[in-house]
Amino acid sequence: MASPxxxxxxxxxxxxxxxxxxxxxxxxxPAAQIRELYGEGQRSFGENxxxxxxxxxxxxxxxxxxxxxxxxxxxxxxxRPLLACFSTFHGVDGAALAERISRIALEGGHGPRLYAQVKxxxxxxxxxxxxxxxxxxxxxxxxxxxxNWLGVMVMPPFGLEAQLLTAxxxxxxxxxxxxxxxxxxxxxxxxxxxxxxSGSTLVRIGGGxxxxxxxxxxxxxxxx
Numbered sequence: 001m002a003s004p005x006x007x008x009x010x011x012x013x014x015x016x017x018x019x020x021x022x023x024x025x026x027x028x029x030p031a032a033q034i035r036e037l038y039g040e041g042q043r044s045f046g047e048n049x050x051x052x053x054x055x056x057x058x059x060x061x062x063x064x065x066x067x068x069x070x071x072x073x074x075x076x077x078x079x080r081p082l083l084a085c086f087s088t089f090h091g092v093d094g095a096a097l098a099e100r101i102s103r104i105a106l107e108g109g110h111g112p113r114l115y116a117q118v119k120x121x122x123x124x125x126x127x128x129x130x131x132x133x134x135x136x137x138x139x140x141x142x143x144x145x146x147x148n149w150l151g152v153m154v155m156p157p158f159g160l161e162a163q164l165l166t167a168x169x170x171x172x173x174x175x176x177x178x179x180x181x182x183x184x185x186x187x188x189x190x191x192x193x194x195x196x197x198s199g200s201t202l203v204r205i206g207g208g209x210x211x212x213x214x215x216x217x218x219x220x221x222x223x224x
Contacts, residue, residue, distance in 0.1 A: 005033060008209050009040055016203070020196055023069055025188075025206030027052065031059040033210065038063055046090070046204055048072030053085055071204060073127060079104050088113040090153045090185050090204070093127040095137050102144035111146055115153035115185045118175060120168050123157040131175055138179050151183020151201065152176040156191065165191055169198035 002010070009024075016022060025046040026034050034045055034056060044067040047053035053068065060066060070086040073093070079100055082089070092098050092114045105112050119128030129137075142149060154172045156165055169186050176184055187195025189208030196203065 003036065004211060005036055005209070006040055008211065009037055009042060012205060012209060015193075017196060020200060021202040023071075023185075023202055023204045024209055025071065025204050026056070026210070027071070027206065029210050031056045034060060034066075035063070037209075038066070043067045044069060046071040046206075047086075050078055050081055050085065054081075057085060074101075076100055080108070083108060083110045083112060086112070088115075088150070090115045091117050091127075093117040093119075093129060095141060098141055098144060098147065102147050105146040111148055113148045113150050115151050115183060116141075116149065116179075116181075117153045117155070118172060120154060120171055121157055121160075126155055126157070128154075131171075134175070135178065142179075149181060151181040151185060152179070153185035155188075162194060165194050166198055169195050169200065173199040 012022060021044060022042070023044045023046045024037055024042055027046065027048045043065060046069045047056070048071050057068065067088070068086045069088040069090060070082055071090045074082065074089060074091050074097060076097060083101070083105055089101070089112055092101065098114070101112060101114070116134060117128040118131055118134060119126055120131065152172050152175055154168065156168050160168065172186060173184055176182070183202065184200045185202045185204065186198070186200040187203040189205050192200070192203040192205060
């Protein structure tokens with residue numbers, strides 16, 4: 001008999017369209033659970049603390065094709081060690097940070113995949129590009145060396161009703177289309193069906209997969 005964790009993974013896969021990537025948000029979860037999901041074919045995992053991720057990666061180094069995503073706020077002084085641990089970053093929230101990632105990635109021979117985090121509604125707990133600012137800076141950002149821009153990423157303010165959530169997700173998709181970016185990192189445990197219906201290509205599921213109860217996908221603004 002499959003474990004509850006595996007059952008939740010299988011149910012999510014049944015519900016998600018084939019074209020939508022599942023990012024298992026494993027922050028706060030033991031390496032053993034990542035290994036269990038790996039056995040079911042899950043490869044992409046999201047972490048938001050560098051030291052926690054490093055410990056898990058050391059424990060799971062026998063699993064060579066794990067795909068590690070960083071989903072926390074990126075501190076400029078941690079870019080170098082983060083690039084050594086993660087292939088994809090979901091929280092690139094400003095031009096200065098993108099330029100720093102580009103410079104350090106070029107020095108180290110990395111080719112990180114990036115999502116531009118956009119802030120579409122006022123929210124003191126979130127950072128991100130203003131949409132107009134991103135449009136203005138995009139010709140410069142898209143040419144930064146060593147960077148592979150995948151798409152846009154949004155984290156809605158807490159407590160939005162479904163109609164406002166849908167409007168926000170659709171606005172993010174429209175912005176991504178304007179910029180020529182196909183990826184949309186949108187949707188967490190409580191709102192991913194709305195995000196997928198609006199055009200998300202990647203959902204970040206923590207509590208809905210690992211079974212946590214309270215605020216499972218609220219990401220602290222730190223990376224250790």
